[in-house]
Amino acid sequence: MTNPVTDADRTFLKHFSQLIGFLVVVMFALIGVALYLYSKNPPPTNPSHVDEVQQRIAPVGGVYAGDTGKAALAEAQAAAAKAAASQVAYGGTTDGKTIFGNLCQTCHTNAATGAPVITDKGEWAPRVAQGLDTLVKHATEGFTGKKGVMPARGGNPSLSDAQVKATVEWMVSQVK
Numbered sequence: 001m002t003n004p005v006t007d008a009d010r011t012f013l014k015h016f017s018q019l020i021g022f023l024v025v026v027m028f029a030l031i032g033v034a035l036y037l038y039s040k041n042p043p044p045t046n047p048s049h050v051d052e053v054q055q056r057i058a059p060v061g062g063v064y065a066g067d068t069g070k071a072a073l074a075e076a077q078a079a080a081a082k083a084a085a086s087q088v089a090y091g092g093t094t095d096g097k098t099i100f101g102n103l104c105q106t107c108h109t110n111a112a113t114g115a116p117v118i119t120d121k122g123e124w125a126p127r128v129a130q131g132l133d134t135l136v137k138h139a140t141e142g143f144t145g146k147k148g149v150m151p152a153r154g155g156n157p158s159l160s161d162a163q164v165k166a167t168v169e170w171m172v173s174q175v176k
Helices: 007-040 047-057 065-085 096-107 120-131 132-141 161-175
Strands: none
Touching: 096 161, 120 161, 132 161
């Protein structure tokens, strides 16, 4: 029986095997160079990594029992109220135009929302006739009317009463 592999095929397989072997050696060399370079230039670390980890593992709630628990609960509630009060929207500005542009504009420039459009003086006339105090009350506490809903504080609970009043006053000045 004769060998089915010819000399030309044998030569091709020999050269092809050598090429594959050479490419494997090159691959390992490149991996070695990459590992060397990576060890000399480690990736930058996130400076806030420790804070992020602490926030992720912080307890979500607490257990308060007995008289000691009541005192701790009252202290925690006071701290939460103080933290909430310190968060004032838009840097505490009382510029009605700024607050309108950041919060109220979405609803009061789009007739599809059911809110009175700031440029429609006819739609604002009956509202303005109710008086500024009523408008401020509706803006502060929220209001459900026939055409739509006005969320309390425009949907931003961190707005102060002064900011709501300033914004309502600015809007009224625009529709008169």
